[in-house]
Amino acid sequence: MSAAAATPLTGDIERAQRRTVRVLATGQVLGGVAFGATVSLGALLAADLSGQDGLSGFATASVTLGAALAAIPLARLAARRGRRLALTLGNALALIGIAIVVTSAVVRSFPLLLAGVVLIGMGNAGNLQSRFAATDLATDRRRARDLSVVVWATTVGGVAGPLLVGPGESLGRILGMPELTGSYLFSFGAQAAALALYLVALRPDPLLWAQRLERSGGAGATRIDAVDRPRVARYAIFAVAGSHVVMASVMAMTPVHLAHMSPDGAVTATVGITIAVHVFGMYGLSPLFGWLADRVGRLPVVLLGQAILAASLVCAALFTHSQVGVTVALLLLGLGWSAATVAGAALLTESTPTDRRPRRQGLSDTVMTLSAAVGSVLAGVALATIGYDGLAWCALVLVALVTVLARWGRPSRD
Structure with missing residues (x-):
């Protein structure tokens, strides 16, 4: 009787998990479009409104600061x-932020720009947590793959977003919008669509169901149980944060570096294409890295990510004055980030019981984004003082630290 009763419930969970992954993946497509313009144009807008290239890193820093400020409150919520x-709250904050960014360009206010970008970053904190939502009802054998599917979905929007920079600017000129702000029209529409999708379609709520299953101890509860391994969880948080700092710091300075390489001013298309290639690297092969993490283990894939990041930084340092070299470096930078964050997020999730997961996941996103905010500011200073190649060599130190400390990521440590 109990076995027969368990089967339908298990089937219900499987169907709910598949539906959750589809909804989250669609939301990530829309979120990628919305976030693409901010990544591509934030540094350029900051440099334009401030009049100083050295302050361009404050745009990406503000995105990451906003995400850091919102990660734990959103996780607790x-x-x-x-x-x-x-x-949905994260999407609403991003919509307000986009409106403020456009307004800042109209009134030529650098502080107002940063305030708007902070709110966009708060919205991005919600997007980041969607990958964890994909793991709430997932089994151990598919956790990394389900997570990676949601990460992969960002490829479509993330690649399309930067490529819409040119058409967006044309549309903005037709409508009389300030320079560099036209693409935010696409961002606003995509963000609004994502908000509506989550509000209407993310039912049943995966985390609430997982919590009920764990409390009841009924059928399906074993699929979400996890042994508490705090030391492994701490390493996972460090590995994800370190990889993200490396990626965000170098990526944030690339548009400014490319602008210096294009004295004729024809930089918008170059930046859009380069960032699109980078975003493809971040998300395009994430299902492969998820499959590898489920097959060979989380830690080996984290280390694979560090090896790819190291190759990226060496390429950026050696071919710093080549547009092709910088583009290849940005592609590798995205691939290394993808491997490390997909495997690291899965390692964190399975090292933490369900009742503690939102708190640790929020802490991970806070550490990741706050560290990247500091890194982006320092990257702007580094670009102005030691150049793009010097920035790459400095970032390599952090990759080495994540690699050396990998012994703490073995489950046997706890």
Whole structure:
């Protein structure tokens, strides 16, 4: 009787998990379009409104600072009220931020730009947590793959977003918008669509269901159980944060570096294409890295990511004055980030019981984004003082640290 009763419930969970992954993946497509313009144009807008290239890193720093400020509050909200409310609130904050960014260009206010970008970053904190939502009802044998599918979905929007920079600027000129702000029209529409999707379609809420299953101990509860391994979880947080700092710091300075390489001013298309290639690297092969993490283990894939990041930084340092070399470096930078963050997020999730997951996941996103905010500011200073190649060599030190400390990521340590 109990076995027969367990089967339908298990089937319900499987169907709910598949639906959750589809909804989250669609939301990530829209979120990628919305975030693409901010990544491509934020540094350029900051340099334009401030009049100083050295302050260009403050745009990416503000995105990451906003995400850091919102990560834990959104995670706590998710723990109490579910993923759906947390994700929709994040989208609403991003919509307000986009409106403020456009306004800042109209009134030529650098501080107002940073305030708007902070709010966009808060919205991005919600997008980041969607990958964890994909693991709430996932089994151990598919956790990394389900997570990676949601990460992969960002490829479509993330590649399309930067490529829409040119058409967006043309549309903006037709409408009389300030220079560099036209693409935010696409961002606003995509962000609004993502908000509506989560609000309507993310039902049942995966985290609330997982919490009920764990409390009841009923059928399906074993699929979400996890042994608490705090030392492994701490390493996972460090590995994800370190990889993200490397990626964000170098990526944030690339548009400014490319602008210096294009004295004729024809930089918009070059930046859009380079960032699109980078974003493809970040998300395009994430299902492969998820499959590898499920097959060979989380830690080996984290280390694979460090090897790819190291190759990227060496390429950026050696071919710093070549547009092709910089583009290849940005592609590798995205691939290394993808491997490390997909495997690292899975390692963190399975090292933490369900009742503690939102808190640790929020802490991971806070550490990751706050560290990247500091790194982006320092990257702007580094670009102005020791150049793009010097920035790459400095970032290599952090890759080495993540690699050396990998012994703490073995489950046997706890």
